[in-house]
Amino acid sequence: MRFGTQNGRLVLVRDDLALDVAEHSDLPSDVNAALERFDELAGWTDFSRAKPVGRLGPPVPHPRQVFAVALNYRPHAAEAGFQPPEEPLIFTKFPSCIAGPDTEVKLPPGKPDWEIEVVAVIGRGGYRIPRERAWDAVAGLTVGQDLSERASQLRGTPAQFSLGKSFPGFGPIGPVAVTPDEFPDRDDIGFACHLGDDLVQHGRTSQMIFPIDDLVARISAVCPLLPGDLIFTGTPAGVGNRRNPPRYLQPGETLVSRVDGIGEIRQTFV
Known part of the structure; x- marks a missing residue:
């Protein structure tokens, strides 16, 4: 579905x-x-x-909770200069940043960056969900971008992760959510994103340090998961601020993010 x-x-x-x-x-x-x-x-x-079908909006326009996972792919942890975490590193994107699949995003001052993610949409939800039942709590998977303004994100000690990732339009998702049973292997899904003609990121969900069912179990052990909640499950290597030299999003550029079996989202920056 x-x-x-x-x-x-x-x-x-x-x-x-x-x-x-x-x-x-x-x-x-x-x-x-x-x-x-x-x-x-x-x-x-x-x-x-x-x-x-007409113009589609975000599969979940008004999630009550939006969780996100840092450093969930070993190559991304390495490029960021960190050891792979032993526990998931969870932060939030505030729900007001959620946007649809084909959007125009006004870039704030600073160092705006890209992060393609597979996003889990919670269906039945629950509290303290055991891992063996975690996939039953997931209504679907969708394409997402954890857009990040790095100057805001990394300002201060500790860093301001959530604020730097929650500017208007910084959480585009879509075009649809697809139920896990639709995938040949729900634990091994390919994805990639292009900035203009350049392939900037690619990976497979099988490369996650903490797979989706593990994340659902761990997060729900603390926070009851509600229908429509979102989990941005992490990004692979290739983000702009870890390039040499760093590369950031510029007005006039278009970012296209695609996940196998779901489709693509497209953001144009102004």
Whole structure:
């Protein structure tokens, strides 16, 4: 199953068709509320009243909690000058930064950078979820960018991670979320992003230090996970501030991020 939003309303997407769920069922149009009834949503198969898909918004426009994971790929930890962590390093992106898949992003002053991520969308959720049941709590996976303004992020001791990663438009996701059963191997998914014509990052989720089910178990051991919550699961090597010389996003550039089996998002910077 593939789901997203149009005009803030939940739609199921198949090929070039979109089905407004609330128009044809007693499920709500609000994504978070519908994900509370994930079993009913996942059982939907009737696309006879679907319409051509229009412009898609973020699969979850208003998540209540947004978790993100630092240094979850060994090559990225190495390029950043750190040892791989023994425990997940969790921070947040504030929900107001969440945006749709095809956006124009106004660059703040400083050193804006890119970080492609596979993002887990929580469905059933729960508290203290054991790892062997963690995938059951995930409604889907989507494409994300953990855009980061490095001057703000790294200012002070300790650093201001969350503020530097939460400017307007700094959390684009989409174009849809795809349920884990749709992937040949939900633990080994390829992804890549291009800045203009240049391939700047690529990797596979099988290279994570802490896989998605492990992250769900560890985070939920502290924070109850709610339907519609997002987990930005980490980025591989290739970010701009670790290049020699460093390279940062510039007005007029376009960043295209793609995850196999999901699709792509596109950000143009002004």
